[in-house]
Amino acid sequence: MSTIQPPLLEMRAISKHFPGVKALHQVNLVLYPGEVLALMGENGAGKSTLMKVLVGAYQPSEGQIFIDGKAVRMKDPRSARGMGIHLIYQEPNLALNMKVTENIFLGAEKTQWGLLSFQQMRKITQQVLEQVGATFSPDALVGDLSRAEGQLVEIARALAFKPRVLVLDEPTAALSEHESQRLFEIIKHLRGQGLGIVYISHRMSEVYNLADRVSVLRNGVLIGTVQRGPEDPNRSPVDPRRAGINAEKLVQMMLGQSLQEFQKNPQGTPRKPVLELIQVTDGKKIKPTSLTLREGEIVGLGGLVGSGRTELARLICGVSPLKSGKIWLQGNMLDLKSPRDAIQAGMVYVPEDRVNDGLFARLSVSENISIGVLERHSHMGLLNFSEVARQVKNTVTRLNIKLSSLHTTVEDLSGGNQQKLLLARYLSLNPRILLLDEPTAGIDVATRAELYRTLSSLAASGMTILFISSDSAELVQIADRVLVMKEGELVGEIDPARGESITLEHIMEFATGLKGFTPEDWKKRHVL
Ligand code: ADP
Ligand code: MG
Numbered sequence: 001m002s003t004i005q006p007p008l009l010e011m012r013a014i015s016k017h018f019p020g021v022k023a024l025h026q027v028n029l030v031l032y033p034g035e036v037l038a039l040m041g042e043n044g045a046g047k048s049t050l051m052k053v054l055v056g057a058y059q060p061s062e063g064q065i066f067i068d069g070k071a072v073r074m075k076d077p078r079s080a081r082g083m084g085i086h087l088i089y090q091e092p093n094l095a096l097n098m099k100v101t102e103n104i105f106l107g108a109e110k111t112q113w114g115l116l117s118f119q120q121m122r123k124i125t126q127q128v129l130e131q132v133g134a135t136f137s138p139d140a141l142v143g144d145l146s147r148a149e150g151q152l153v154e155i156a157r158a159l160a161f162k163p164r165v166l167v168l169d170e171p172t173a174a175l176s177e178h179e180s181q182r183l184f185e186i187i188k189h190l191r192g193q194g195l196g197i198v199y200i201s202h203r204m205s206e207v208y209n210l211a212d213r214v215s216v217l218r219n220g221v222l223i224g225t226v227q228r229g230p231e232d233p234n235r236s237p238v239d240p241r242r243a244g245i246n247a248e249k250l251v252q253m254m255l256g257q258s259l260q261e262f263q264k265n266p267q268g269t270p271r272k273p274v275l276e277l278i279q280v281t282d283g284k285k286i287k288p289t290s291l292t293l294r295e296g297e298i299v300g301l302g303g304l305v306g307s308g309r310t311e312l313a314r315l316i317c318g319v320s321p322l323k324s325g326k327i328w329l330q331g332n333m334l335d336l337k338s339p340r341d342a343i344q345a346g347m348v349y350v351p352e353d354r355v356n357d358g359l360f361a362r363l364s365v366s367e368n369i370s371i372g373v374l375e376r377h378s379h380m381g382l383l384n385f386s387e388v389a390r391q392v393k394n395t396v397t398r399l400n401i402k403l404s405s406l407h408t409t410v411e412d413l414s415g416g417n418q419q420k421l422l423l424a425r426y427l428s429l430n431p432r433i434l435l436l437d438e439p440t441a442g443i444d445v446a447t448r449a450e451l452y453r454t455l456s457s458l459a460a461s462g463m464t465i466l467f468i469s470s471d472s473a474e475l476v477q478i479a480d481r482v483l484v485m486k487e488g489e490l491v492g493e494i495d496p497a498r499g500e501s502i503t504l505e506h507i508m509e510f511a512t513g514l515k516g517f518t519p520e521d522w523k524k525r526h527v528l
Pocket of ligand 1: 041
């Protein structure tokens, strides 16, 4: 990284007020040549607004912009482009009924080289498409390209004008994993050529991969900027002792509170038992198991992959048949024949591979939520639409899902909001007990933090949550109490109400068999 060089760009004390909204207050931002500066922050933090001010799409209410140390005024995006600054918007910005070449030179047929013939434009287009590794032709109709290819056209368009600064606003929101990887290679290549790149994202993994420095905005205020430290192979990105770009610290900056602060309902208050398992077994993997879940608690279910956690959850909520044993829910003995019986009784299981029964990208938010409720609101095949609508509205409010309208399609939501929506579907079934199987597999740290917050508030309102996770660090963060399984059996419990502390080491000791309860230990805690 080249921080010894003078900055390419500086935004100084930028404020932007919209009627009734102070979107930015006194924000400072510096960009050096040959670096990727990640700009992070929750939805609505002001990231897009700051970048629109940079390219003159908005005029700042206060503040100044400097390029190579000289104050400049960005009249509009075209004048910014003339100074080498390009913004690739969050929303695609292409003419679908035109060819790639036409899109690249649209409104800029006259360039720094004067007037270009179509053949010259086509040739330049060919070159910049090669630079971004595109395989489609300059003559392709943009409307026939995929969303990822459209994005390559936008990057190619920027490159055709020899940019010095490239700003990408949440560019991977609509890309597959593979397409995202390719975009990262292009970005690294451009950085190598000395461009200054601002990369807006709230995905932690991307920021690790790409960023030299990270600036964090919260409520329109620059909270701080961190710099990549010397890499320490012995520390994971979430290890708070790791220097520089550290997930724990960045999440804290973005949210204004640490992950640790989410958890944990006040201790010492005895809670009412809600669900009791007495010697339940499927006669196969799960050995006779007894346990109690109480009102308003988040119980972590830890253990190694394959230890039987999923099988136990499936047994509890009627997916797999019970061979013997009893399940009591709030004093009533259950006789579950199917997941539907469990839902009726108030238990909802969210399986691990939710992708299969996941969201319908092209349907609206409201349609996606109501798919779960439809059944309950249809009497003799008749739907009560106003009741469904009311329920959908409640759920969106309860989970603090940020939407412009309930008719927004799911593909237009951020990953975090999609995750909440998925949860909303299950919550619309009104569970007393929610069983979540690896709910954070494959989701980034900021989104996790949101999920933890949601779960804490659901628990605070009295819901009981069984949280299965192979990530023991996550159980340390979120669980009020932890149960550990090994080879189809509960082998340990860590209960702070008994003075035990939930730590990684304690969970691992049980999970690997270093430590284990005897039946006597277990009897002291749970009915057998
Ligand atoms: P981010 O990109 O970080 O998600 P934005 O920059 O889009 O955040 O928004 C920051 C704040 O400014 C939000 O409260 C948003 O509602 C508000 N805002 C953004 N653009 C406008 C606008 N054109 N008119 C009024 N308010 C706006
Ligand atoms: Mg934005």
